[in-house]
Amino acid sequence: MNTQGEAPDLLDLYLREARIRLGPAGFEAVVRAAEATCVLLAGGQPATLAGPDDDGFGPRLQREYLALLAVLITGRTDHHVVPLATPGGTPGWAVVEDHLLKDPAALHDVCTGIVARARSSARTAAALERMWDAG
Structure with a gap:
């Protein structure tokens, strides 16, 4: 303050x-x-x-x-919140720095990587949940 x-x-x-x-x-x-x-x-x-x-x-x-x-x-405060293309139409966003907005290819690569990691994490979480339930 x-x-x-x-x-x-x-x-x-x-x-x-x-x-x-x-x-x-x-x-x-x-x-x-x-x-x-x-x-x-x-x-x-x-x-x-x-x-x-x-x-x-x-x-x-x-x-x-x-x-x-x-x-x-x-x-x-110089960041930007950009939409992510997520499966099923669920809203998703990434917070990126200004320079990525000036490089569409780099922005696409970053966003694609984020979505891929999220999908992988979701699959891992689902598999662990099934193992826990079966255990």
């Missing part, structure tokens, strides 16, 4: 703009989801980057959540 007379820092400015974009309820949902994720990460726990499992935390808030996490993790 800033002392009186001090200019607002990057996070303060970002949060003020997010509050305007999202409104009070959306802003609170995004901040609470980001806080919960940060607590898990700080405790060394794995964290699934996801918000509440209800219709009120739709794609718009999910994108804002990822953008906020990027600001919290990097301390910068």
